[in-house]
Amino acid sequence: MNFTAPAFVLGLPLVIALHWVMPPRWRWVLLLAVSLGFYALGSAQAFPLLMGITLGTYAAALFIAKSKTQTAKRIWLICAAVLCLGCLGVFKYAGLFGAGTSLLLPAGISFYTFQTLGYVIDVYRGRLAPERHLGYYALFVSFFPQLVAGPIERSIALLPQLRDPDSRMDASGWLYILRGFVKKLLLADTAAVFVDAVYAAPSAASGPAALLATVLFAWQIYWDFSGYSDIAVGAAALVGVQLSRNFDHPYRAASLRDFWHRWHISLTRWFTDYVYIPLGGSRCGAVRLAVNTMVIFLLSGLWHGAALHFVVWGGVHGVLLLAERLLDRLGHDRRPASLFAQRAVTFALVCAAWVFFRAGSVSDARMIFSRLFTGWTLPALHTTALTLGVQPAAQLVLGALCLHLLPEDSSDTPTPRGVLAFCLLTLAAATAWFAALHAGTANAFIYFQF
Incomplete structure (x- = not known):
């Protein structure tokens, strides 16, 4: 579901209103129905895959909890990993193995496979008990705001909130x-x-x-x-x-290290907790640290797409980050x-x-x-300026200025500048949305393709 689609923009206020007038014990039913409905509406062909991974990882976690031996637990963990990563590999990377084998990429598969696999790993590690209520677990997997492009949520953080009947609306939303x-x-x-x-x-x-x-x-x-x-x-x-x-x-x-603490934080943490640390992290010497770092960034590049240029992008970041670490270790003031x-x-x-x-x-x-x-x-500078155009340039400046003036959340004290920015942003966003719909130029979010 594209957030800029009329179905979402016009449907969200109705969903919110229904959510808060329903008895608390049944709100999860509404959210699950809406989540599955939004996904089916935008990606009907991929709906059975989402259900299959939901049921498979739900069962794997239950079997892990019931297993008496570590070997049995590990077998069920491997089954869940094969299910999640296997489906991701087939649909996302089939084109790497021959012409004519590319498949339509299911919406959100890169995100919900990681989220469900992380849940099973947490159950295997004993960090939480498996969710026995299939409805709550299905909502955890398909929760409509973050299903298609994240953030990749941890079960420890999200599941308790979905079960909480005393949750309160945050108007800063x-x-x-x-x-x-x-x-x-x-x-x-x-x-x-x-x-x-x-x-x-x-x-x-x-x-x-x-x-x-x-x-x-x-x-x-x-x-x-x-x-x-x-x-x-x-x-x-x-x-x-x-x-x-x-x-x-x-x-x-x-610094680049600081950048990766700020960019796509949920994916960075996922790779850190479930891949980098199990590989040994930075505790096994300089050579192992370098190998582990490159593995993480090459996998991150491959996660974004089955193409060499994505892998090179990840590799470049890995090399630059290692160079940064090396300069720090040598005591060089870079x-x-x-x-x-x-x-x-x-x-x-x-x-x-x-x-x-x-x-x-x-x-x-x-x-x-x-x-x-x-x-x-x-002449080249002039041509570049003309190609960009006066109106787009003004729109970029106005949008950036308003974002700067607008408070980031409702806890910030409103100021006259903030109120003015809020009004301008609302008007500009509405105008841009209607213009895009009228012209048929509304673009899907970039990370929908991953």
């Missing part, structure tokens, strides 16, 4: 939803027009166009993905559920004089890596890099 729509409609989709045009024909790009498109893409993917996360957090808050934070101002990071300079260097490195992520192939990425150093003339 409306603020999160508004911020999410502005990030998506006013900023990300505006930037996408220029970015898509440049990356569709990298050999024709001038230096200024290639640089601007690369920087804009860094912001586009942040606005797009964090916009989805904001809407998910807001929608969940309005039905009394608190989701985890998936972004924490990643472009304020002063930090520039100011925090601003540290952030600028980190942002530049992240943008360079994003080229591999956005390009259609490694060769296209190399072409973008080669074009960065050509065509730096006044």
